[in-house]
Amino acid sequence: MKQISFASLAFDAKKKQTxxxxxxxxxxxxxxxxxxLAVIEPHYPKAGRRGRQPMPLEATLRIYFLQQWYALSDPGLEDALYEIESMRRFAGLELVEDALPDETTILNFRRLLERHELTAQLMNTINDVLEQKGLLLKGGTMVDATIIHAAPSTKNKGKARDPEMHQTKKGNQWFFGMKVHVGADVNSGLVHTVSVTPANVxxxxxxxNLLREDDRAVLGDAGYVNNTFKRAARKAGVFWGVALKARPKRTLTSGQKRRNRKLASVRSRVEHIFRVVKCQFGYIKTRYRGIAKNAAQVFTLIGLTNLYLKRHALMS
Known part of the structure; x- marks a missing residue:
């Protein structure tokens, strides 16, 4: 039994669930x-007879997920664990009894996940569970991409922007950062494959890279128009549901516009993923330098987003 603090007692006595x-x-x-936990456990430090003992793995993983959900920096997450009782309870920590992790401990765990490329395995593990529950189906893929901004400032030690990020033009506006490409299941709208590249790709x-071998349909916007892929898909018996694009001096017919609207009504579900990642979890700008570190965070966010979108089905 853990010793309960006055903060915990006051928290239990409140009248509303936030x-x-x-x-x-x-x-x-x-x-x-x-x-x-089974994915991370072989790589996690083991307790020895001497030195500082590592935090329990489950508590550390829970704290890492809190950081992703609430877009907190390492120092910000350390402060939040001291200040917010609901976060401490989720992590299984008690303010009086347990030693709360400092920002260095939080940093070291994230680097461990990046070093062993575990975040992609975590996403795949979540998807395997969803597939076993019948919530992630096969048959067709919706493809889409979104731009994640990076800091364009050169006011740093190297006096240069991140060399792995690039700029791209969308419409009449320029963006600097990276691009997240996703392949989502047509039936459930959940992401099964992710690719992270500079924004100019x-x-x-x-x-x-976003399609599965057994896909029988491909849906995408006009950015995926390609006659070579279109002929190959039709030859393989795959439905090519990429939006038609108007050409110079050749506008789309009313029938072609209706087809685009019908496909867009199905394909729009892939935007729900980007809404949760950007609006719900606050991932609108890269936090780290380099593609690899940011890609590791993207894999975690996509896996957590898949769970979030299907949480009610899993609970029932």
Whole structure:
């Protein structure tokens, strides 16, 4: 039994359950903890006879997920664990009894995940659980991409922007950063494949990496128009559902516009993923330098987003 602090007693006596409490309770219920811990455990430091003992793995993983959900820096997350009782309870920590992690401990765990490329495995583990539950189906893929901004400032030690990020033009506006390409299931709208590139890489170049071998349909916007891929898909018996694009001096017919609207009504579900990642979890700008570190965070966010979108189905 842990010694209960006055903060915990006061928290128990409050009359309303906050939105943060409800969200964390739902995610705690649907998270496949045993499977996720099994991925990390072989690489996690073991307790020895001497020196500082590592934090329990489950508590550390829970703290890492809190950082992703609330877009907190390492120092910001350390402060939040001291200040917010609901976060401490989700992590299984007590203010009086347990030693709360400092920002260096949080940093070291994230670097461990990056070094062993574990975040992609965590995403795949979550998807395997969803597939076993019948929530991630096969048959067709929707492809799309979104730009994540990076800091363009040169006011740093190297007096230069991140060399792995690039700028691209969308419409009449220029953006600097990276691009997240996703392949999502047509039936469920959940992402099964992710690719992260600099922003100047075309959407079409990542199309082969986003498809599954047994896909029987491909849906995408006009950025994926390509006659070579179109003929290959039709030859293989795959439905080519890429939006038609008007050409110079040749506008789309009314029938072609209706086809585009019909396909867009199905394809729009892939935008729900980007809404959760950007609006719900606050990932609108890269936090680190380099593609690899940011890609590791993207894999985690996509896996957590898949769980978030299907949390009610998993709870029922």
């Amino acid at each position: 939105r943060r409490e409800k969200f964390l309770a739902e995610m705690d219920q649907v998270m496949p903890w045993e499977a996720l 075309s959407d079409l170049s990542q199309l082969p």
